[in-house]
Amino acid sequence: MTERAPLSRKISAIAESATLKVDAKAKALKAEGRPVISYAAGEPDFATPPFIVDAAAEALKDPANFRYTAGAGLPALREAIAEKTLRDSGLEVSPSQVIVTNGGKQSVYQAFQAVVNPGDEVLLPAPYWTTYPEAIQLADGKPVEVFAGSEQDYKVTVEQLEAARTERTTALVFVSPSNPTGSVYTEEETRAIGEWALAHGIWVISDEIYQNLTYDGARAVSIVEAVPELAGQTILVNGVAKTYAMTGWRVGWMVGPADAIRIATNLQSHLTSNVNNVAQRAAIAALTGPQDEVGRMRDAFDRRRRLIIDELSKIPGISAPTPQGAFYAYPDVTGLLGREWAGRRVETSLELADLILDEAEVAVVPGEAFGPSGFLRLSYALADDQLLEGVRRLQQLFGG
Known part of the structure; x- marks a missing residue:
């Protein structure tokens, strides 16, 4: 046999x-x-806040939510995400530059699939979220760790990134606030890294899932707000999970240049198609409702x-x-x-x-x-x- x-x-x-x-x-x-x-x-x-749950319950009464919908997400949710991106990340985008995903983790996966080619190197500041290196390798890329210890508040510098850059470097992972460290880059630190990435034509995958959870007067300044010219080579990853206690609802999104979002949408059309419509309706309520x-x-x-x-x-x-x-x-x-x-x-x-x-x-x-x-x-x-x-x-x- x-x-x-x-x-x-x-x-x-x-x-x-x-x-x-x-x-x-x-x-x-x-x-x-x-x-x-x-x-x-x-x-x-x-x-999860009751008004969000109520929105989901109401969505269950509408048979339209029991059908396939646009793979990139409900138009109303993509519009709400575009508004949030302008409000919190300082970047004005069209809803067509938004794709709704099954949680932020799928956005991370699709972002690397969209910008990494076989053998490309991706600079990965460490400590890092455990999924990043696996997602990079699934895109046939090579994660290159750049470590910053507690004496640096776990934040890498431009000098460290430049020392790790090679002719194969194609992308940088930027996370502020950080999982696992909770560190938040200052506006000046963020701008310096953004200007460095812009100067070298490097894609930035910026995970902003914790951007609304900061303390002591700190603000997580988006890298595209600090360096607006970087928007053409940046993909923002976000979702409702952490801010709204909606981890199990599985609604995330990615925002980026039209060409990157287009190929990621094509990938998702074969991978998962549209996100659960009831959960999308709940996410609309989360983003547009009271923030108390x-x-x-x-x-x-x-x-x-x-x-x-x-x-x-x-x-x-x-x-x-x-x-x-x-x-x-x-x-x-x-x-x-x-x-x-x-x-x-x-x-x-x-x-x-x-x-x-x-x-x-x-x-x-x-x-x-x-x-x-x-x-x-x-x-x-x-x-x-x-x-x-x-x-x-x-x-x-x-x-x-």
Whole structure:
């Protein structure tokens, strides 16, 4: 009997999402009755605001939403996204420059598919969201990590980017506020990077999913607002997931030059076609309705941000920079490595995360998921009492 042909080498090489893996393990342990507290998932713990849910319920009464619609998205939603892009990113675009996707993750995938050719290099500032390198490689590109540590507030410089640039460099990933670090580039830093990319004809994939979650008076200035001339070589990625507590609704979008959006729309026509119409109607309500709930959720994240940084900073061996955006703390834990804890020698942040889960029943994501070892990511998008209890377990384990 002839042996079966092999599976796809490209797809087989994809790494499992580390954040989802840790979160799944935490949920499995909870299901077994263990009192696990998880900081793993990048997901607001709030319910989607009621007026958004009501819009979805109303949409269920209209049979038109039970049919195929335009693959690039409902016209009313594309118009609302164009208005939001002007309001928050300072870029005026036509709705024809917008494509609605199944969550921001699909936009990330399609953005790289649209601008990367085989062998192209994509500069990837690290720490980075775990999906970026996989999406780059799925486009037959090569991710080139450019690391910035806690001493730089996890923000890369133009000098670092220039040192990593080669004749094969075709794109740069720019994320502010950052997942996993919560760092926010200043307007001056953003402008410098944008002008550098413009000067070298480099595409910018700018993930703005956390742009409305900033603190301490910080503002996430869009790279196309800082350098308007860059709009012709920039794709903006965004969605309703984080700002409106709508992670499960799966509505994201990409905004960019007409030619890039056209080929991405062609790809999506074969990949998924239109996004769920009821979810699109809910997204229209989110973007055009009252923003009071957004402010309340942001205030809660701000309170939790200050709490988790204050408490983590009490642990000897941990350095926890204060994030200015998103809902993540990204402490440097190199001071805990190379030591023995609870009878176990710990050399990497991966081993440290395993130890923390086993001994303190707390789930965190190790730095290896986002770049170099020596760090942990903790989402503070969980209830205040759980957040405090989890950090106190860490203090007890490490002597804080």
